[in-house]
Amino acid sequence: MTCCHWPAPAKLNLFLHITGRRADGYHLLQTAFQFLDYGDQLTVTVTSSPEISVTPQLSGVANEDNLIYRAAKLLQAATKTSLGAQIALNKQLPMGGGLGGGSSNAATTLVALNRQWQCQLSDSALAELALKLGADVPVFVYGQAAWAEGVGEILTPITPPEAWYFVVIPNCQVSTAEIFSDSELTRDCEPIKISRFLKGEGRNVCESVVRRRYPEVAEALDWLAQYATAKMTGTGACVFAEFETEAQARQAWRQLPEKWQGFVAKGCNQSPLRQAISGNRDCMR
Numbered sequence: 001m002t003c004c005h006w007p008a009p010a011k012l013n014l015f016l017h018i019t020g021r022r023a024d025g026y027h028l029l030q031t032a033f034q035f036l037d038y039g040d041q042l043t044v045t046v047t048s049s050p051e052i053s054v055t056p057q058l059s060g061v062a063n064e065d066n067l068i069y070r071a072a073k074l075l076q077a078a079t080k081t082s083l084g085a086q087i088a089l090n091k092q093l094p095m096g097g098g099l100g101g102g103s104s105n106a107a108t109t110l111v112a113l114n115r116q117w118q119c120q121l122s123d124s125a126l127a128e129l130a131l132k133l134g135a136d137v138p139v140f141v142y143g144q145a146a147w148a149e150g151v152g153e154i155l156t157p158i159t160p161p162e163a164w165y166f167v168v169i170p171n172c173q174v175s176t177a178e179i180f181s182d183s184e185l186t187r188d189c190e191p192i193k194i195s196r197f198l199k200g201e202g203r204n205v206c207e208s209v210v211r212r213r214y215p216e217v218a219e220a221l222d223w224l225a226q227y228a229t230a231k232m233t234g235t236g237a238c239v240f241a242e243f244e245t246e247a248q249a250r251q252a253w254r255q256l257p258e259k260w261q262g263f264v265a266k267g268c269n270q271s272p273l274r275q276a277i278s279g280n281r282d283c284m285r
Contacts, residue, residue: 002046002116004280007272008108009039010099010167010265011139012233012240014160015202017189026151027180027187032197033136034145034160036167037272038265040105042068043088044112050076050084058095067102067133071109074129079119094261096173098234100140106133107140108273115280143271147194158194162267163242164249167233168224169261170216174236182209203231210236220260227252 014032021027052072054063063069068087076084087109093101110126113119121129123142130137135152146155179185186205196202210232211218217232220239224230228241243249249264256262 004044004112004116006042006044006108006112006280007039007276008042008093008101008104009140009268009272010036010093010101010104011136012036012165012167012267013098013204014231015197016204016206016234017192017202018185018187018205019189019191021187022151028150029148029152030189030191030202031148031152032146032158032160032202033139033148034162035143035268035271036099036165036265037268038092038167038263039099039272040092040101040108041090042105042108042112043090044109044116045086046113046116047084047086048082050082052076052084052087054087054089056089058089058091067106067137068109071106071130071133072113074132075110075113075117075119075121078129079117079121081117081119083117085113085116094169094173094238096175097169097238098174098232098236099167099238100136100234103134103137104140104273106130106137110137110141111273111277115277140271140273143274145269147197156194158198159269160198160267162269163244164246164264164266165240165242166224166227166249166252166264167238167240167262168220168256169263170214170220170237170239171259172214172216172237174210174214174217176235178213179206179209179235182213184212185209204233206235207232223257224252227255 017030127138144157221230
C-alpha cells in the first residue's frame with residue numbers, strides 16, 4: 001500500500017486575549033495563529049486490515065489517548081472505511097510547549113488519511129471532526145493563518161507578515177488546564193479588531209501567570225528580550241522573538257544557553273501541510 005510523508009507544522013499564537021468565560025467553564029478567546037516551516041512529520045502507510053498503529057508510543061501517553069490514534073479512529077468511524085493505517089511519528093515539537101504539536105499531529109492524520117483512504121471529505125467536514133479532538137485542531141486542518149475567536153474555533157483568514165522567528169524551548173512542560181484555572185488569570189480583555197492587531201496591539205494574558213508558576217519560562221523570556229521583543233506562545237512553555245531576516249534570528253540562536261533548546265523558523269500564512277497536499281499526488285489515488 002502507498003506510504004506517504006506528511007508535515008505536522010508548529011504554530012505560534014502571535015497574541016492571546018481572554019474576553020470572557022462561558023457557562024460551561026470554557027474561556028472565550030481572541031488570538032492569531034501563524035504556522036512555522038518547522039514541526040513533526042508523520043509517515044502514513046495504509047493497510048487493508050482496519051487496525052490503527054502509532055509508533056513510537058509517547059512517554060506517559062496511553063495509545064488510546066494519543067491524538068493521532070484518536071483522529072484516525074474518528075475518521076474511520078465517520079466514513080465507515082474498512083482500511084487501517086500504520087503511522088510513524090518523527091517527533092520534533094515538545095509536549096506542553098504551546099506550539100500545537102498534538103493538535104497538528106491530529107489534523108495531519110485527518111488530512112492524510114482522508115486522502116490515502118480516499119474518503120473525499122471536504123475541509124469543513126474534516127474541521128467538524130477536528131473540533132471533537134481540540135479547539136485548535138481545525139486551524140491546522142484549514143492550514144491558513146487565522147484570527148480565532150470563540151473557544152478558538154471561529155476562524156477568519158489573515159495575512160500577517162511572514163517574519164523569521166527564533167523559538168526557545170525551556171526545560172519544562174506547562175499545563176494548559178492549570179493556567180486557565182488560575183484565579184489571577186485576566187479574563188475580561190476588551191475585544192479588539194483584526195486591524196488593531198495588525199497595527200501591533202495585543203499581548204498574551206497568560207504570560208504573567210506562567211511567569212509566576214514556571215520560573216524557567218520567566219528566565220527564558222528575560223534572556224530572549226536582549227535580542228528582540230520576547231513573547232510566549234499559547235500557555236507556554238515556548239517563547240519566541242520576531243526578526244526581519246534569517247541571519248538576525250540565527251545570530252541570536254547562536255547565543256542560546258546550553259541548558260535550553262531552540263530553533264529558527266519562517267512564519268507561514270499557508271501551512272506546510274496544505275503545500276504538501278498538492279505535492280503528494282500519489283497519496284490521493
